[in-house]
Amino acid sequence: MKQKDAKNIWSMIGLFMVVLVLSMPVYSASALAASVQITKNEGEAGIPQHIDAQGDVWTVEALITGAGTNNVSVKPEDVRIKIGDNRASFTSCSPSTLGVLCKYISPLTDGIQEGEYAFQVIYSFMNLALKLESASSGDVIKADGSAPQISFSPGKVSQGKDGKVKLDFTVNDKKTSVPSAGLKKIDIIDGDTGTTLQTIDLPTGKETFSYLNDAGYEGILQATLTGEGAKRLKIRAEDNLGHVSFSPSVSFFADFVKPVVGNELNFTKYGQFIGQFASSTDIQVDVVEKSVPTVTGYSQQADLDGDQAACEADADVDDLWHCAWKDVNVNPAGTITVLVKVTDEKGNTAEKSLSSSFVVDSSAPSIKFFGTIRQFEGKSYLKNGENKIILKVEDQGAGISKDGIRANLAGFGLSNLAEPTACEEKAGILECYWDVDEEINEGVLTFGLSRFKDNVGNEGLAPESEFVVDNTGPKVEEIEVFGVSEVGDKDYFQSNDKLKLVLRVSESSGLRVLVNVQDILLDAETKYPANEFIDEDGWVIFTDKDCTRAEGRWECELETDSIKSGPESGLEADFLIQDTAGNNAVSWPASENEPKNVKRFRSSDEGATITIDLLGLTTEENPDFWEVRKIVPVGGAGAFIDLDTTQLTYTRLPFKVFLNSDLSDVRALDIQLVNCAVPEADADEPAVSAPTISRAILYGGVSAVGDYAPTPNVIIEFEPFNGRELFQIGQKEETEFVKKEVEYVCTFKIFSQVGKNAVKAAEVQQATVLVPFAFSTLGAQDENLDFVIQEARDDINTAWDVISVLAEILKWLDYLAQIYNIIMKVVSLFEFVAKPTTDATKAAESVFVPAAGAAEAQRIASCFGYHGGTTSAKSGGEILDTILEVLTCRPQGKTNLGWYGQWQSFILEIYKLELAKAPGDHLGNNEAFLARDIRDNLFLSFAGLCIPGIIKNLDKFRQIKCRKIMCLENEVRSGLATVSMCEELEDLLVCKYVVGELWYILPFSQFWDQVIGGLSRALADPFAILHTVTVVTCGALCAAGTSTASGACTIANYVWDIFGTLESIVGFLTTVIEDFSNGGLNYCDAVGEDVI
DSSP, X not given: OHHHHHHHHXXXXXXXXXXXXXXXXXXXXXXXXXXXXXXXXXXXTOOBXXXXXXXXXXXXXXXXXXXXXXXXXXXXXXXXXXXXXXEEEOSEEEEETTEEEEEEEEEETTOOOSEEEEEEEEEEEEOTTSOEEEEEEEEEEEEEOOOOEEEOOTTSEEEOTTSOEEEOOEEEOOBTTBOOOOEEEEEEEETXXXXXXXXXXXXXXXXXXXXXXXXXXXXXXXXXOOSEEEEEEEEEEEETTOOEEEOOOEEEEEEOSOOEEEEEEXXXXXXTEEOSSOEEEEEEEEEEOSSOOEXXXXXXXXXXXXXXXXXXEOSSSTTEEEEEEEEEEEOOOSEEEEEEEEEOTTSOEEEEEEEEEOEEOOOOOEEEEEEESOEETTEEEEOSEEEEEEEEEEOSSSOOOGGGEEEOOGGGTSOTTBOOSEEEEETTEEEEEEEEEEOOOSEEEEEOEEEEBOTTSOBOOOOOEEEEEOOOOOEEEXXXXXEEETTEEESSEETTOEEEEEEEEEOSSOEEEEEEOTTTSTTHHHHSOOOSSOSSTTEEEEEGGGEEEETTEEEEEEEEEEOOOOOEEEEEEEEEEEETTOOBOSBOOOGGGSOSSSSEEEEETXXXXXXXXXXXXXXXXXXXXXXXXXXXETTOTTOOEETTTTTTSOEEEEEEEEEEESOTTEEEEEEEEEEEEOOOOOTTSOOOXXXXXXXXXXXXXXXXXXXXXXXXXXEEEEOOOOHHHHTTTTTOTTSOOOEEEEEEEEEEEEEEEETTEEESSOEEEEEEEEEEEEOOTTGGGGGGHHHHHHHHHHTSOTHHHHHHHHHHHHHHHHHHHHHHHHHHHHHHHHHHHHSOHHHHHHHHHHHHSOOTTOOHHHXXXXXXXXXXXXXXXXXXXXXXXXXXXXXXXXXXXXXXXXXXXXXXXXXXXXXXXXXXXXXXXXXXXXXXSOOOOGGGOHHHHHHTTOHHHHHHHHHHHHXXXXXXXXXXXXXXXXXXXXXXXXXXXHHHHHHHHTGGGGGGGSTTHHHHHHHHHHHHHHHHOHHHHHHHHHHHHHHHHHHXXXXXXXXXXXXXXXXXXXXXXXXXXXXXXXXXXXXXXXXOSOHHHHTOGGGX
16 A cells, blocks of 8 residues: 555656656746836826827836846837837837836927827847747827816805805816826916915816815805905916916905995085974985995984985995985984994994084075966966976075975866975075976966975965966968078078078967977087977077067067078978967968978978978179060050159059070079169260159069079159150250150179079179150140140030020029929928828828739839829919929929920830839829939930920030030149040040930939938938838838838828928028029139130
8 A cells, every 4th residue: 555655656756747847948938038017108297197288208118127138138229119000219228227227208399189099118039049029018198288177257256244255166177088187286366466365286186176165165265355346366277287277357346345434414404504493304424335335323313213324326426325314303403413324235334423513594485486487478378288387496594495395286187285396406596397287278377385385494475376378379370481691581592591481470479489490400409409498409499589569460580590501402491380378370371371482381280391492502703694685564565654644643664574594504593673773874975864763673583493584574663753844845846756765774683593503693684774755645635735725615616605595594494493393392291281181091092002003113113202292282373384394394294385295294204114114004104203304314305305404414515525624724734634634534524414314214223323322311311311211111011012001101201201391492592502602613604705
């Protein structure tokens, strides 16, 4: 057994030796092999495995150990670095205690792309068997070229009420898919001074940082700040490779300063005064503080015990606060003290004790003005709608404020304690106003103040005032618009003219004219800013002070400033014409009275607008565009001035002037007549005898827009003169006067437009006017007046003398006939009274109610009281009646003259038939309307063979002829009339007293004479009115067929017959007296017996 075990042991030993022999080559190879170890891989910053991608020096060190490594066996070229497909030899190799140390240094001046790069260090060598072998080792290099990212924005830093600054920011150096070298340190910097307030060093490998969460200070800045106002902080972050980044500066408000309390208290209502009794006022103190302060007050004299004031920032001064306690009750005292405590938003606190001294005020306020701005004759005016009531008050003591003023506006339907809309103090006067927009009726409204106290409680007197309410606007009756330059008013508008308004307005109160000149004046908005009458810039305002008043109307001539330069079309100007109360005009001129020289005129209840074309202006000094083509009298070539009239009155003759221009774009804008005068004679020529011109007038010819071929009219008027003397008519027998033409020269100024420009200078044109003087066809007879007189006398031959004698005889016979007729009328009146009443009634009925079958026209004529008289007094005196019938041509009833009387009666009946012809009428049955005296009508006298009537009417014709001779001998010779006037007088008299008698032969002419005469007499005297009423009333009753009132009418007509008889007596006596005292109206006697 032991032998077996020994054998096994030796077997095991043998086996071990075999294995040892077999493994010795492998071991020896391994024991003799080389190795590579990378000992350094970094950039200049010395951060393992990291270099700066923006530029760095990369250093790699490798320790080579193993077989064949001695001081001389390893060379730099045997050691290479491999990055991808790129290889490079090491820079140097040197022996070290552990082996051979080789270095690779690569300057990366231009930098490389950020990222991780894997590389190998390879050592190549010959082994003992002289075979080429190699050893290698691998690593990575990380290229980081980015600075850390900082997140720090507004709102991330603030100061708390404890005064500490709290902030929050984050820094991140970790980047997606890009290597990070890690954060090194973070600095918090004062953005205003650049001073580092706090530095935070970070451990290696820290890639992200939050100040609030990682710093350990709970976000509180570990630094002390001073002052107040805006502060700025910024963050600086640096990574391990030296990359640095800065955040933007972030501002925040910091306050480490106490508020400043002002040195004065302001008792707003008191000033330097205080009342005799406790009163309320605002107390104000100023505080200087950037934040909103909290102000409290304490006082023993005022009702303040920790009360907080309301603070408002000053509108102009920064950090200044006006803090006030409202309506504080203050006891009267000479000195009032208040302890003021102020705390700002950051907890800074200040306090100060302030005192104010006062003087006791016992004076009351006074009213300086209470009314409206709309004043006329010392009265304030109101209207429907918007009104502003103004109050101006003064107080010599503590003053007065809005709180002490209230108005009683119950008359407007408002409060009787109406607070002013606003108040403002100006130069010691408090001005308040109330805006009232209510409907009120026309009339007088009386109201005043319901509260009027100064700031310390003194009450002032506040009497009521009267206000005139006017709701009716003015009426514009006339409006004209002109352009005004140095030459005066023009119908057109050119550069730099003034705009002139001529107005006539009917208005009982004052007047205000507003003109919107924004479109026509430069800088109008600046020159004419908005005011209390118009809320828009650019309106010029005229008042009634710029006008005159006549017969209840305002007449205004208003001029604006110079308008702008042209040319420009379609410029507009708006007009508002208002009365004192502010009512706009209710009516404007009718279209025919609107301005014609503007492009357009529009009017409405809101106002009016004119549109004008503004012409440019040329400065040509001597324009010459026009020529006078011809001048002709308006009445034609045959027109002249009648020398018969020149001594009696101012005579005139109109001429039409035709102007023409060769240029197509030239038009006349205005033509002015300078004068018309006799041209100056040459030195070697005698002076011309010419009538003196009284005046020369130009009218028409140029429209409002100008004319290309104007035709103005010129009227030349002469002073009265003796044409015969001036022109020596009749003094030279050898010369027969026909006509005298006198030459005058009229000078015109013509203002022209060329294209769109007006010519500033006027063109002067002279035109020669020949004025003809002559006698008319009839007036020429004045030059042979003696012949004309003789010819007129020849018309009155000796036959007319016989007519004169016969007419005189017949006149006396007519006197006798009138006396006889008066006697017969008186007898008739007595006979009427003597008749019984029944007979009178029948007589009345026979007069007022015609027989059956009588013509309606006859009945109507009798109804109006016209009848031929009674026949009751015709008996007796038949012989005398027969003689009178022959001499007067007045047949009575059954005439005694035979056929002669019957013929005259027939003529009268025919006349009556023509006057009142009706169906069923029979000749001789109509006594309702008898003819007048047949002798008064020449034509009836001839028809009736009435010799006295013919003689009487021929004598009238003779007197007319003698009146003509008197006119020729007296009026013409004295220059009071002309031959033609005398002949016209003759024609007039013949028409009236001879030919005109035909009127009375026409049917119903006498009827209408009765009607018209009755109306005339009714208007002349009261008796005529009564007579007319009687005739019309009785006529109406008769025309209606009523007989019940016939008796009364008969009596009434009888009474009027009495008056008529008396009138006949008076008329007869008057005629006789005048004939004997004056000789009658006998023109033939006046011109002398040589008439015949």
